[in-house]
Amino acid sequence: MKRTRLENTPCPTARALDLIGDWWTLLIVRDAMRGMTRFSEFQRSLGAAKNILSARLKALVAEGILRVEPASDGSAYQDYVLTEKGIALQPILVALGQWGSEYLFEEDEVCTRLVDVKNRQPLRKIELIAQDGRVLAIQDITLVIPAV
Numbered sequence: 107m108k109r110t111r112l113e114n115t116p117c118p119t120a121r122a123l124d125l126i127g128d129w130w131t132l133l134i135v136r137d138a139m140r141g142m143t144r145f146s147e148f149q150r151s152l153g154a155a156k157n158i159l160s161a162r163l164k165a166l167v168a169e170g171i172l173r174v175e176p177a178s179d180g181s182a183y184q185d186y187v188l189t190e191k192g193i194a195l196q197p198i199l200v201a202l203g204q205w206g207s208e209y210l211f212e213e214d215e216v217c218t219r220l221v222d223v224k225n226r227q228p229l230r231k232i233e234l235i236a237q238d239g240r241v242l243a244i245q246d247i248t249l250v251i252p253a254v
Contacts, residue, residue, distance in 0.1 A: 111124060112124035113125075116251070116252060125169055126171075126195065126198075128162070130152065130154055130158060130159070130162045131162050131165070131166065132195075132198075132199065132202070133151075133152055134148055134152070134159075134162055134163065134166060134172075135166070135171065135188070135192060135195050135199065136199050137151050137152065138172065138186060138187075138188045138192065139188065139193075139196060139199065143178070143185035143186055143187060144177075144183060144185065144186070145159065145160075145163065145183075145186070148163070148186075163186055166186075166192070167186070169191075170189055170191050170192075171188070171189060171191050171192040171195070172186045172187060172188060172189065172192055173186075173187050173189050174186060174187075175187050197232060200220060200229065200232055201232045203218075203219075203220060204229075204231055204232060207219060234247065
């Protein structure tokens with residue numbers, strides 16, 4: 107089946123998934139947020155085939171989520187570094203991780219968790235907050251479809 111491109115849809119969720127919906131892509135961004143910068147580091151962490159990893163890294167650079175810089179150690183290698191656009195994906199990855207740890211692990215099963223660097227405490231669960239500070243539930247949110 108041919109993949110349908112969603113870059114022209116008025117739905118921001120569909121456009122975002124068109125770009126970052128591939129699981130390799132989000133795992134690369136996750137690893138970049140953990141400080142990985144080298145092709146070999148991503149490959150070792152993910153176990154991805156070189157051609158798949160290369161294609162995903164090129165796409166992330168082309169979309170402005172990562173940028174390529176000369177290696178920080180002065181070697182002939184290059185580093186893949188998150189851009190502002192890439193760093194802005196952090197809340198999405200945190201929310202996915204929180205959802206996964208809550209619903210995809212047994213109560214006594216060990217899983218990784220994010221903690222605050224300063225006090226080593228787990229992060230608060232991400233919430234949807236209204237402009238006036240109210241915590242929003244699903245029934246408090248609606249989709250506005252623009253007139254064409």
